[in-house]
Amino acid sequence: MSEAAYPPSWYAASAMPLPQQPALEGALEDADVCILGAGYTGLSAALDLAEAGYRVVVLEAQRIGWGASGRNGGQAIVGYGCEQSRLEGLLGQEAARVLFDLSREGMDLLRARIARHGIPCDWRDGHAHVPIKPRQAHELRAGIVEMAQKYDYPLQWWDRRRLRDELESDRYLGAVYDPASGHLHPLEYAFGLARAALGAGVRIFERSPVVELVRGNRPRLRTPHGHVAADFAVIAGNAWLRGVAPELESRVMPVGTYIAATAPMGEDRARALIANDMAVADVNWALDYFRLSRDHRLLFGGRASYSSYPPPNLRGVMRRRIRAVFPQLDDLPIEYLWGGYVDISLNRAPHWGRLAPNVYFAQGFCGHGVASTGLAGRLIAEAIGGQSQRLDLFAKIPHAPFPGGRALRTPLLVLAMAWYRMRDALW
Structure with a gap:
């Protein structure tokens, strides 16, 4: 595959090509759900929602799988970025057990999707x-x-x-x-999810960065050359989210x-x-x-x-x-x-939930997203369909913003990481 559309990597050089999708031009008013981000989370939610009969639009700032979904280490691990003891301390043993069992479900879902859609991802x-x-x-x-x-x-x-x-x-x-x-193979898996979503009727627009989320009865995601209005919005930009939802950005x-x-x-x-x-x-x-x-x-x-x-x-x-x-x-x-x-x-726990009754999000995968992103997408799709109990459990996990704001949070984190590296070296 040509690497020009993606940062150069072995993944981009070895992946089976996926046709480029059009950029959004003009207004779309007929969507049931609009999703920001064509990575694992957004594509997983889109696939489940389309298979349930929803009209789904996905807006991607770059190309499908361009971010962490197409560049990560490829390791799919049961569990989350934090230890189970951290979840026990935050929510109690019973809830921590439910969350862990859900992570196992996420791994089963990953394997099932690879098999069902014949995704050639090694x-x-x-x-x-x-x-x-x-x-x-x-x-x-x-x-x-x-x-x-x-x-x-x-x-x-x-x-x-x-x-x-x-x-x-x-x-x-x-x-x-x-x-x-x-x-x-992370990028091949992203492409496989995209092919399945497109086959289910999802409309994906690439080179269409979201510059504003307009909240309301029908939230609207605005791009430089158009917008999508829908009954529900899903924010799945993760580390690449910029200026759309400050209350999310401050927590990762x-x-x-x-x-x-x-x-x-x-x-x-x-x-x-x-x-x-x-x-x-x-x-x-x-x-x-x-x-x-x-x-x-x-x-x-x-x-x-x-x-x-x-x-x-x-x-x-x-x-x-x-x-x-x-x-x-x-x-x-x-x-x-x-x-x-x-x-x-900040606590390395997953950060999933709602910004409003009709605006959902998932972020904070902390390097453990290959399997848990699919679970996040499924739980968001369930909540949009009226079954929110499982997503609500994740929404109970408390998340604080990083201290220092944009100006100081990076230097403070560097100091903390230096301590942990010294601990690794000495003990």
């Missing part, structure tokens, strides 16, 4: 969280017991020797292996994260590197995460940035991080290097 089963420090190993093993006792969720502990059978690295002390999680922080794709290493070498083709992530605050591509590259992510600029010497930094995990790959050059934003909430 799905692979299996994910491992790996500790580097003894403290981390102890916490992970305790977490396995807690997840089994409180949440009836089976996880496997692999000691160092067992992990070494699957992963050709001496860096880690073991692994928590989850066979129910996995990984995929766009954080840059980066991915390198090496040159292909060949099938035999790739199978020796990660024998079972699982995805892997360490448990540092500033984590590394990696997996194999279908053409036997290593896709390696990490190195967060809290400004709008990539870190200096990013290629050299990524090479050093890869070498720390896989010194045997020192001969492999990096052929692709790209980044994007994830939307982090």
Whole structure:
């Protein structure tokens, strides 16, 4: 696929082309629902709503899957960006259990959509969280017991020797292996959702940034060259939302994260590197995460940035991080290097709900959006259809704005992250 419409990445270079959709010109007054954002959340809600008989319009500022949905690490993990203990503290054990079971439903929905719509997105089963420090190993093993006792969720502990059978690295002390999680080609999955939505009658307009949300009995989303009026609006802009809903923007922080794709290493070498083709992530605050591509590259992510600029010497930094995990790959050059934003909430819990009785939103996926975005879209569609109980539970999670406003929130977060990186290094 031509990369011109998307930031250069291995995903953009390897995805099956999707025809460009028109830009919005003029007024549309016949929609039941208008959705801002053609990423996983918006497309998932659009698909469910169209299949329920609603007339749905999606407005996308760039191209389908242009943001985090088309650039992320591809790791689909049960759960949310925060630990279950955080949800227990915010809502109590019973509600936390319901939320966790919903995250499992989100994973089932992801798999079902891939199968039902024949989405060629390279799905692979299996994910491992790996500790580097003894403290981390102890916490992970305790977490396995807690997840089994409180949440009836089976996880496997692999000691160092067992992990070494699957992963050709001496860096880690073991692994928590989850066979129910996995990984995929993010942009191909976004394209697959879009094809399904278009087939269900959804109208998608690309190159149509929303510049204003006009609230009222029939909310209106205005673009530079037109507007859409509908009975309901859905805001699914996440980290790229700008000036449309300030009360949402203040409650998430766009954080840059980066991915390198090496040159292909060949099938035999790739199978020796990660024998079972699982995805892997360490448990540092500033984590590394990696997996194999279908053409036997290593896709390696990490190195967060809290400004709008990539870190200096990013290629050299990524090479050093890869070498720390896989010194045997020192001969492999990096052929692709790209980044994007994830939307982090202050408590790292999902931020989903309503701005008004007819305006819905979902954000705050905190790097765990591959599966939970589909769940968010489904719950919003249910609420528009009159069944809001499940979305209402998420709306009860309290969310505070980042301190400091636009001017100071980034420096304050940088200081906090420096503390967590020091903690990772010392303990």
